[in-house]
Amino acid sequence: DTGVSQDPRHKITKRGQNVTFRCDPISEHNRLYWYRQTLGQGPEFLTYFQNEAQLEKSRLLSDRFSAERPKGSFSTLEIQRTEQGDSAMYLCASSLSTNTDTQYFGPGTRLTVL
Amino acid sequence: AQSVAQPEDQVNVAEGNPLTVKCTYSVSGNPYLFWYVQYPNRGLQFLLKYITGDNLVKGSYGFEAEFNKSQTSFHLKKPSALVSDSALYFCAVITGGSYIPTFGRGTSLIVHP
Numbered sequence: 682d683t684g685v686s687q688d689p690r691h692k693i694t695k696r697g698q699n700v701t702f703r704c705d706p707i708s709e710h711n712r713l714y715w716y717r718q719t720l721g722q723g724p725e726f727l728t729y730f731q732n733e734a735q736l737e738k739s740r741l742l743s744d745r746f747s748a749e750r751p752k753g754s755f756s757t758l759e760i761q762r763t764e765q766g767d768s769a770m771y772l773c774a775s776s777l778s779t780n781t782d783t784q785y786f787g788p789g790t791r792l793t794v795l
Numbered sequence: 796a797q798s799v800a801q802p803e804d805q806v807n808v809a810e811g812n813p814l815t816v817k818c819t820y821s822v823s824g825n826p827y828l829f830w831y832v833q834y835p836n837r838g839l840q841f842l843l844k845y846i847t848g849d850n851l852v853k854g855s856y857g858f859e860a861e862f863n864k865s866q867t868s869f870h871l872k873k874p875s876a877l878v879s880d881s882a883l884y885f886c887a888v889i890t891g892g893s894y895i896p897t898f899g900r901g902t903s904l905i906v907h908p
Contacts, residue, residue, distance in 0.1 A: 723885050723898030772838055780894045781827050781846045786838035
Protein backbone atom coordinates (compact mmCIF):
# COMPACT_ATOMS: atom_id res chain seq x y z
CA ASP A 682 0.00 0.00 0.00
CA THR A 683 1.55 3.27 -1.10
CA GLY A 684 -1.05 5.62 0.44
CA VAL A 685 -0.94 7.66 3.62
CA SER A 686 -1.39 5.58 6.74
CA GLN A 687 -2.32 6.62 10.26
CA ASP A 688 -2.16 4.77 13.52
CA PRO A 689 -4.19 4.16 15.58
CA ARG A 690 -7.50 4.47 13.73
CA HIS A 691 -9.39 4.95 16.99
CA LYS A 692 -8.31 6.14 20.40
CA ILE A 693 -10.42 6.43 23.52
CA THR A 694 -8.80 8.13 26.46
CA LYS A 695 -9.69 9.75 29.74
CA ARG A 696 -9.47 13.48 30.26
CA GLY A 697 -6.02 14.51 31.37
CA GLN A 698 -4.17 11.68 29.66
CA ASN A 699 -1.60 12.15 26.91
CA VAL A 700 -2.07 10.63 23.47
CA THR A 701 0.20 10.28 20.45
CA PHE A 702 -0.78 9.65 16.86
CA ARG A 703 1.43 8.57 14.01
CA CYS A 704 1.27 9.37 10.30
CA ASP A 705 3.27 7.71 7.53
CA PRO A 706 3.09 9.77 4.33
CA ILE A 707 3.55 8.69 0.76
CA SER A 708 7.26 8.01 0.55
CA GLU A 709 8.30 10.61 -2.04
CA HIS A 710 6.20 13.42 -0.52
CA ASN A 711 8.09 16.27 1.11
CA ARG A 712 5.16 17.99 2.75
CA LEU A 713 3.08 16.60 5.58
CA TYR A 714 -0.01 18.26 7.04
CA TRP A 715 -2.10 17.67 10.14
CA TYR A 716 -5.77 18.66 10.29
CA ARG A 717 -8.57 18.35 12.80
CA GLN A 718 -12.11 17.61 11.71
CA THR A 719 -15.20 17.78 13.87
CA LEU A 720 -18.70 16.68 12.98
CA GLY A 721 -20.30 18.87 10.35
CA GLN A 722 -17.10 20.72 9.55
CA GLY A 723 -14.38 20.53 6.97
CA PRO A 724 -10.79 19.81 7.94
CA GLU A 725 -9.13 22.61 9.92
CA PHE A 726 -5.42 23.13 9.43
CA LEU A 727 -3.19 22.47 12.45
CA THR A 728 0.39 22.38 11.20
CA TYR A 729 2.61 21.34 8.32
CA PHE A 730 6.14 20.18 7.65
CA GLN A 731 8.47 20.55 4.71
CA ASN A 732 10.75 17.56 5.18
CA GLU A 733 11.69 17.71 8.90
CA ALA A 734 11.04 21.43 9.33
CA GLN A 735 7.77 22.53 10.88
CA LEU A 736 6.95 25.60 8.82
CA GLU A 737 3.64 26.80 10.14
CA LYS A 738 1.28 26.22 13.05
CA SER A 739 -2.33 27.27 13.36
CA ARG A 740 -3.58 29.33 16.25
CA LEU A 741 -5.82 26.30 16.89
CA LEU A 742 -2.71 24.43 17.97
CA SER A 743 -2.51 25.15 21.69
CA ASP A 744 0.64 24.53 23.70
CA ARG A 745 -0.78 21.12 24.65
CA PHE A 746 -0.27 20.02 21.05
CA SER A 747 3.11 19.19 19.60
CA ALA A 748 4.10 17.64 16.31
CA GLU A 749 7.37 16.24 15.06
CA ARG A 750 8.77 14.82 11.88
CA PRO A 751 12.28 13.92 13.00
CA LYS A 752 13.71 12.36 9.87
CA GLY A 753 11.45 13.91 7.30
CA SER A 754 9.47 10.73 6.94
CA PHE A 755 6.78 9.78 9.45
CA SER A 756 5.27 12.33 11.81
CA THR A 757 3.76 12.21 15.28
CA LEU A 758 1.13 14.44 16.84
CA GLU A 759 0.98 14.47 20.63
CA ILE A 760 -1.78 15.95 22.73
CA GLN A 761 -0.96 16.43 26.39
CA ARG A 762 -3.54 16.68 29.17
CA THR A 763 -6.41 15.90 26.82
CA GLU A 764 -9.71 17.71 27.20
CA GLN A 765 -13.16 16.69 26.01
CA GLY A 766 -12.98 19.41 23.40
CA ASP A 767 -10.08 17.58 21.79
CA SER A 768 -12.46 14.84 20.65
CA ALA A 769 -12.31 14.90 16.86
CA MET A 770 -10.95 13.15 13.80
CA TYR A 771 -7.27 13.94 13.27
CA LEU A 772 -6.30 13.75 9.63
CA CYS A 773 -2.86 13.59 8.09
CA ALA A 774 -2.13 14.45 4.47
CA SER A 775 0.99 14.53 2.35
CA SER A 776 1.95 16.15 -0.92
CA LEU A 777 4.86 17.03 -3.14
CA SER A 778 6.51 20.41 -2.74
CA THR A 779 4.34 23.03 -4.41
CA ASN A 780 1.03 24.43 -3.24
CA THR A 781 -0.71 23.22 -6.38
CA ASP A 782 0.22 19.64 -5.65
CA THR A 783 -2.64 17.47 -4.52
CA GLN A 784 -2.77 16.55 -0.85
CA TYR A 785 -3.46 12.88 -0.24
CA PHE A 786 -5.18 12.07 3.03
CA GLY A 787 -4.86 9.19 5.39
CA PRO A 788 -7.89 7.46 6.95
CA GLY A 789 -7.68 9.54 10.11
CA THR A 790 -7.47 8.85 13.83
CA ARG A 791 -10.72 9.30 15.71
CA LEU A 792 -10.05 10.53 19.24
CA THR A 793 -12.68 10.29 21.96
CA VAL A 794 -11.89 11.94 25.29
CA LEU A 795 -14.13 10.78 28.12
CA ALA B 796 -7.45 35.89 3.33
CA GLN B 797 -9.17 33.01 1.61
CA SER B 798 -12.54 31.41 2.25
CA VAL B 799 -14.86 28.84 0.76
CA ALA B 800 -18.62 28.59 0.98
CA GLN B 801 -20.67 25.51 0.30
CA PRO B 802 -24.18 26.94 0.55
CA GLU B 803 -26.02 23.63 0.74
CA ASP B 804 -25.63 21.33 3.72
CA GLN B 805 -27.39 18.57 1.81
CA VAL B 806 -28.23 17.80 -1.79
CA ASN B 807 -30.76 15.14 -2.71
CA VAL B 808 -30.94 13.68 -6.19
CA ALA B 809 -32.49 10.63 -7.81
CA GLU B 810 -30.22 8.00 -9.31
CA GLY B 811 -29.64 8.67 -12.98
CA ASN B 812 -30.31 12.40 -12.69
CA PRO B 813 -27.59 15.05 -13.03
CA LEU B 814 -26.14 16.41 -9.82
CA THR B 815 -24.54 19.70 -8.84
CA VAL B 816 -22.74 20.50 -5.60
CA LYS B 817 -22.06 24.21 -5.25
CA CYS B 818 -18.88 25.96 -4.13
CA THR B 819 -17.97 29.63 -4.11
CA TYR B 820 -14.70 31.11 -2.98
CA SER B 821 -13.09 34.35 -1.95
CA VAL B 822 -9.39 34.97 -2.40
CA SER B 823 -7.04 37.89 -2.89
CA GLY B 824 -5.04 36.28 -5.67
CA ASN B 825 -5.33 33.49 -8.20
CA PRO B 826 -7.23 30.54 -6.74
CA TYR B 827 -6.26 26.91 -6.88
CA LEU B 828 -9.41 24.88 -6.29
CA PHE B 829 -9.92 21.29 -5.21
CA TRP B 830 -12.79 18.88 -4.64
CA TYR B 831 -12.56 15.97 -2.24
CA VAL B 832 -15.05 13.25 -1.28
CA GLN B 833 -15.30 11.64 2.15
CA TYR B 834 -17.05 8.37 2.90
CA PRO B 835 -18.12 7.55 6.50
CA ASN B 836 -15.20 7.14 8.92
CA ARG B 837 -12.70 7.59 6.11
CA GLY B 838 -10.21 10.23 5.09
CA LEU B 839 -10.72 12.55 2.15
CA GLN B 840 -10.23 11.28 -1.38
CA PHE B 841 -9.11 13.63 -4.12
CA LEU B 842 -11.57 14.09 -7.01
CA LEU B 843 -10.22 16.91 -9.16
CA LYS B 844 -8.50 20.29 -9.14
CA TYR B 845 -8.28 23.51 -11.11
CA ILE B 846 -4.91 25.21 -11.33
CA THR B 847 -4.92 26.99 -14.68
CA GLY B 848 -6.05 26.49 -18.25
CA ASP B 849 -9.35 25.00 -19.35
CA ASN B 850 -12.16 26.08 -17.06
CA LEU B 851 -13.81 22.65 -17.26
CA VAL B 852 -11.92 20.10 -15.23
CA LYS B 853 -12.62 16.38 -15.39
CA GLY B 854 -11.85 14.11 -12.49
CA SER B 855 -12.39 10.73 -10.94
CA TYR B 856 -15.60 8.68 -11.04
CA GLY B 857 -17.14 10.77 -13.84
CA PHE B 858 -17.14 14.03 -11.89
CA GLU B 859 -16.29 17.37 -13.40
CA ALA B 860 -16.20 20.96 -12.22
CA GLU B 861 -16.30 24.32 -13.93
CA PHE B 862 -14.19 27.24 -12.80
CA ASN B 863 -16.08 30.51 -13.21
CA LYS B 864 -13.90 33.48 -12.35
CA SER B 865 -16.61 36.13 -12.71
CA GLN B 866 -18.93 34.28 -10.34
CA THR B 867 -16.05 33.03 -8.14
CA SER B 868 -17.53 29.56 -8.30
CA PHE B 869 -16.28 26.02 -8.77
CA HIS B 870 -19.37 23.82 -8.83
CA LEU B 871 -19.02 20.04 -8.93
CA LYS B 872 -21.16 18.19 -11.45
CA LYS B 873 -21.94 14.74 -12.72
CA PRO B 874 -24.28 13.95 -15.60
CA SER B 875 -25.82 10.83 -14.06
CA ALA B 876 -25.75 10.18 -10.30
CA LEU B 877 -25.18 6.78 -8.74
CA VAL B 878 -26.32 5.63 -5.31
CA SER B 879 -22.65 4.96 -4.57
CA ASP B 880 -21.93 8.69 -5.02
CA SER B 881 -23.68 9.33 -1.70
CA ALA B 882 -21.00 10.87 0.53
CA LEU B 883 -19.68 14.15 1.92
CA TYR B 884 -18.10 16.51 -0.60
CA PHE B 885 -15.60 19.20 0.31
CA CYS B 886 -14.39 22.12 -1.74
CA ALA B 887 -11.02 23.68 -0.90
CA VAL B 888 -9.05 26.71 -2.06
CA ILE B 889 -5.40 27.74 -1.92
CA THR B 890 -4.03 31.03 -3.15
CA GLY B 891 -0.68 31.51 -4.78
CA GLY B 892 1.07 32.79 -1.69
CA SER B 893 -0.09 30.08 0.69
CA TYR B 894 0.53 26.41 1.25
CA ILE B 895 -2.49 25.97 3.50
CA PRO B 896 -5.86 25.11 1.97
CA THR B 897 -9.13 26.36 3.36
CA PHE B 898 -11.93 23.81 3.23
CA GLY B 899 -15.65 24.39 3.05
CA ARG B 900 -17.99 22.87 5.62
CA GLY B 901 -18.97 20.11 3.25
CA THR B 902 -22.13 19.10 1.44
CA SER B 903 -23.83 15.79 2.06
CA LEU B 904 -24.93 14.26 -1.23
CA ILE B 905 -27.71 11.71 -1.01
CA VAL B 906 -28.59 9.79 -4.15
CA HIS B 907 -31.90 7.98 -3.93
CA PRO B 908 -32.48 4.73 -5.83
